């Protein structure tokens with residue numbers, strides 16, 4: 001379980017982007033984060049992934065106080081919480097399988113990228129994850145021959161292959177046609193149900209959020225103004241975002 005208490009983020013010499021964010025994320029929960037452009041959605045995900053420094057607040061993951069533990073705490077977050085940016089990059093000239101096994105651009109040692117060498121248990125883990133994403137028939141297709149939705153699902157497999165328990169994903173369905181978007185969101189929901197992975201996804205589309213997410217958290221001007229579970233948003237609530 002992830003607990004965030006009073007997270008604030010002030011850009012040095014710039015605006016206050018997040019204020020007093022308190023949030024508990026349960027295992028297996030699918031949370032959609034909604035809000036207008038500039039409300040702080042991406043910053044919230046980056047803070048949870050420790051890609052941005054917190055100005056203040058406390059952060060516990062499975063009872064471990066992340067900031068009190070220093071490097072050990074950071075390593076726990078990197079191990080257990082995967083972050084996927086909007087429109088993730090794949091190696092176009094490598095197969096889907098290689099993309100999952102060799103890891104993300106910028107996170108893979110150059111010699112592994114250069115040689116493409118993988119261990120057999122990495123290979124099995126990657127095939128397993130690709131199968132869970134329903135893309136086993138695409139495992140040997142090159143990255144640049146995959147559709148937008150397939151690329152997103154392979155990037156999700158890559159983010160989760162090392163055993164992360166939480167996936168933070170920024171706009172997983174932006175630019176996808178409705179059919180591809182539905183597949184991506186169904187995969188995310190299935191990962192929540194079967195693997196008990198928690199998903200926090202920035203989503204603009206209210207209808208998709210209501211259909212697939214268990215819970216909708218709404219941001220306005222860096223503050224949580226909505227946190228609802230198991231029901232649709234009222235018209236008044238929609239107007240808050």
Ligand SMILES: Nc1ncnc2c1ncn2[C@@H]1O[C@H](COP(=O)(O)OP(=O)(O)OP(=O)(O)O)[C@@H](O)[C@H]1O
Pocket residue numbers: 011014015017035036037038039040041042043044
């Ligand atoms: N490094 C930075 N320096 C200054 N301002 C920043 C920085 N990073 C983010 N901001 C500001 O913080 C606010 C929140 O940004 P964020 O990217 O989280 O918004 P968002 O809700 O994800 O928006 P969108 O839906 O358009 O992607 C914005 O006003 C943005 O301009």
